[in-house]
Amino acid sequence: xxxxxxxxxxxxxxxxxxxxxxxxxxxxxxxxxxxxxxxxxxxxxxxxxxxxxxxxxxxxxxxxxxxxxxxxxxxxxxxxxxxxxxxxxxxxxxxxxxxxxxxxxxxxxxxxxxxxxxxxxxxxxxxxxxxxxxxxxxxxxxxxxxxxxxxxxxxxxxxxxxxxxxxxxxxxxxxxxxxxxxxxxxxxxxxxxxxxxxxxxxxxxxxxxxxxxxxxxxxxxxxxxxxxxxxxxxxxxxxxxxxxxxxxxxxxxxxxxxxxxxxxxxxxxxxxxxxxxxxxxxxxxxxxxxxxxxxxxxxxxxxxxxxxxxxxxxxxxxxxxxxxxxxxxxxxxxxxxxxxxxxxxxxxxxxxxxxxxxxxxxxxxxxxxxxxxxxxxxxxxxxxxxxxxxxxxxxxxxxxxxxxxxxxxxxxxxxxxxxxxxxxxxxx
Amino acid sequence: xxxxxxxxxxxxxxxxxxxxxxxxxxxxxxxxxxxxxxxxxxxxxxxxxxxxxxxxxxxxxxxxxxxxxxxxxxxxxxxxxxxxxxxxxxxxxxxxxxxxxxxxxxxxxxxxxxxxxxxxxxxxxxxxxxxxxxxxxxxxxxxxxxxxxxxxxxxxxxxxxxxxxxxxxxxxxxxxxxxxxxxxxxxxxxxxxxxxxxxxxxxxxxxxxxxxxxxx
Numbered sequence: 001x002x003x004x005x006x007x008x009x010x011x012x013x014x015x016x017x018x019x020x021x022x023x024x025x026x027x028x029x030x031x032x033x034x035x036x037x038x039x040x041x042x043x044x045x046x047x048x049x050x051x052x053x054x055x056x057x058x059x060x061x062x063x064x065x066x067x068x069x070x071x072x073x074x075x076x077x078x079x080x081x082x083x084x085x086x087x088x089x090x091x092x093x094x095x096x097x098x099x100x101x102x103x104x105x106x107x108x109x110x111x112x113x114x115x116x117x118x119x120x121x122x123x124x125x126x127x128x129x130x131x132x133x134x135x136x137x138x139x140x141x142x143x144x145x146x147x148x149x150x151x152x153x154x155x156x157x158x159x160x161x162x163x164x165x166x167x168x169x170x171x172x173x174x175x176x177x178x179x180x181x182x183x184x185x186x187x188x189x190x191x192x193x194x195x196x197x198x199x200x201x202x203x204x205x206x207x208x209x210x211x212x213x214x215x216x217x218x219x220x221x222x223x224x225x226x227x228x229x230x231x232x233x234x235x236x237x238x239x240x241x242x243x244x245x246x247x248x249x250x251x252x253x254x255x256x257x258x259x260x261x262x263x264x265x266x267x268x269x270x271x272x273x274x275x276x277x278x279x280x281x282x283x284x285x286x287x288x289x290x291x292x293x294x295x296x297x298x299x300x301x302x303x304x305x306x307x308x309x310x311x312x313x314x315x316x317x318x319x320x321x322x323x324x325x326x327x328x329x330x331x332x333x334x335x336x337x338x339x340x341x342x343x344x345x346x347x348x349x350x351x352x353x354x355x356x357x358x359x360x361x362x363x364x365x366x367x368x369x370x371x372x373x374x375x376x377x378x379x380x381x382x383x384x385x386x387x388x389x390x391x392x393x394x395x396x397x398x399x400x401x402x403x404x405x406x407x408x409x410x411x412x413x414x415x416x417x418x419x420x421x422x423x424x425x426x427x428x
Numbered sequence: 429x430x431x432x433x434x435x436x437x438x439x440x441x442x443x444x445x446x447x448x449x450x451x452x453x454x455x456x457x458x459x460x461x462x463x464x465x466x467x468x469x470x471x472x473x474x475x476x477x478x479x480x481x482x483x484x485x486x487x488x489x490x491x492x493x494x495x496x497x498x499x500x501x502x503x504x505x506x507x508x509x510x511x512x513x514x515x516x517x518x519x520x521x522x523x524x525x526x527x528x529x530x531x532x533x534x535x536x537x538x539x540x541x542x543x544x545x546x547x548x549x550x551x552x553x554x555x556x557x558x559x560x561x562x563x564x565x566x567x568x569x570x571x572x573x574x575x576x577x578x579x580x581x582x583x584x585x586x587x588x589x590x591x592x593x594x595x596x597x598x599x600x601x602x603x604x605x606x607x608x609x610x611x612x613x614x615x616x617x618x619x620x621x622x623x624x625x626x627x628x629x630x631x632x633x634x635x636x637x638x639x640x641x642x643x644x
Binding site: 221293337 | 449451453464467468469474476483493516547561566571577582584595596617620622
């Protein structure tokens with residue numbers, strides 16, 4: 001009897017367990033749907049100011065339901081924080097002051113349900129992620145605790161034992177070798193003779209080589225040809241730095257920025273469109289994106305050492321998100337350097353002639369490190385100037401044509417009319 | 429042994445020359461053509477300018493920089509100071525008071541579009557829908573191996589049809605010119621300030637183009 005009752009009891013327990021499991025599963029499926037909606041909303045509405053684990057524009061959202069357990073309050077805060085502040089809610093006012101009176105967007109278009117889904121998503125994400133990380137961390141810590149001390153001792157003992165064994169074996173080997181030498185004295189002497197014979201043979205070969213004029217001529221010709229080609233290359237490349245790829249102070253990759261991210265050349269080198277110099281961007285241009293992009297994904301959650309160099313250059317503290325007053329310029333190494341006796345103007349080529357940047361700078365979008373693609377020699381300039389047809393569609397040529405028309409009509413043309421009064425004509 | 433070198437067999441002479449040249453070519457074509465150091469230079473002093481280049485170090489100044497920041501309060505000729513502060517109140521005020529001084533013309537619109545594509549589209553997307561390339565999933569393969577790159581948080585869409593709301597109230601598509609100008613000048617949230625990259629005229633040209641996107 002006892003057996004049967006226990007079997008029935010077990011059966012009942014299994015069934016009820018199954019029921020509970022399936023119920024909770026369906027509940028969690030519901031919850032999963034909610035969390036999914038929350039995720040879409042979170043990604044479209046929140047991520048431009050908030051991150052889960054770090055302060056961006058607004059504070060980190062991790063643990064927000066613990067800081068504010070009253071869900072109704074949290075919902076009304078998220079919907080319209082300014083309303084809450086104006087109504088004089090103490091917590092709201094305090095929170096506003098703590099975050100430098102930064103106004104958070106009002107989301108009056110979201111329903112209670114939707115905001116709760118966002119909260120659920122944030123909770124699920126931080127709880128799940130956090131546990132895993134903690135688990136991993138504690139595992140590592142545990143394995144380290146268990147591992148280090150006993151293994152180190154065993155290792156040291158093992159190394160000592162191996163060392164002693166090696167000494168013993170070597171001693172034995174020396175003894176054996178000494179005995180062998182003693183036993184084979186004659187053979188060794190013979191070998192030495194053979195060695196001197198071989199030297200003699202080399203001398204004989206060298207003498208024969210020198211006597212053979214054809215061979216000597218061939219050899220000399222080879223040396224002259226190699227020296228000639230190397231010399232020719234070196235001489236022609238004096239002052240030509242094609243392929244020059246200096247080590248830069250920051251490992252900036254044009255492949256990532258211009259290639260993968262598709263950032264326009266003009267974004268950083270706007271000067272190329274307006275002035276002689278293409279201009280190296282000042283570090284504040286880097287900070288347009290790198291206040292947010294820290295490369296933490298690839299450095300276990302901490303700041304990328306290369307991006308840290310930008311922060312140091314502009315004296316920026318990523319924790320307080322404030323700038324200090326001790327900026328230090330980044331000393332980039334100049335790659336393209338024309339001699340001072342050659343005048344080159346970027347804007348004339350880029351804005352007026354519509355030459356693509358790639359024409360001279362090559363496939364920059366594929367360069368992990370910047371190098372000089374073109375030789376920048378006079379021959380190279382002249383060749384391009386001989387081939388390129390002029391784009392006549394600009395005001396300069398309109399003026400030129402106008403001047404020609406006047407000439408044809410026989411009107412008087414002064415130097416001033418063709419730009420003779422421009423400052424740069426004399427004072428350059 | 430007194431044979432003349434020139435009497436050497438013609439064919440073997442030619443072969444020798446060919447071989448030597450080939451060997452020289454092989455020897456001299458080593459490497460991928462990239463080098464860390466500059467090549468030899470003749471008369472270096474003809475390359476270096478007498479005056480300082482703006483990006484050169486300069487021992488004459490305490491901070492060793494050639495391109496010095498102008499003294500505080502100095503204003504270049506023709507420079508118009510932006511009178512509004514970086515506060516919510518001044519943002520609203522700029523939104524009410526500022527008017528685009530440029531004439532609505534095809535040329536201005538075209539320039540505005542070009543500038544928008546160069547400076548804004550990276551985040552805001554080519555059509556202002558907030559889907560620029562750096563907000564999307566993407567990966568790079570280089571000497572450090574293949575890896576995913578961090579996504580920049582996407583900005584709200586500028587288009588009317590998307591009904592996205594601005595973080596400072598109202599819809600993105602209803603932002604007035606002054607508000608957009610204020611945001612370009614100072615930046616907001618994840619967006620950095622663009623005052624150093626665009627001149628006032630260029631900002632207005634961009635705004636003119638943004639107005640077109642807002643209508644979509």
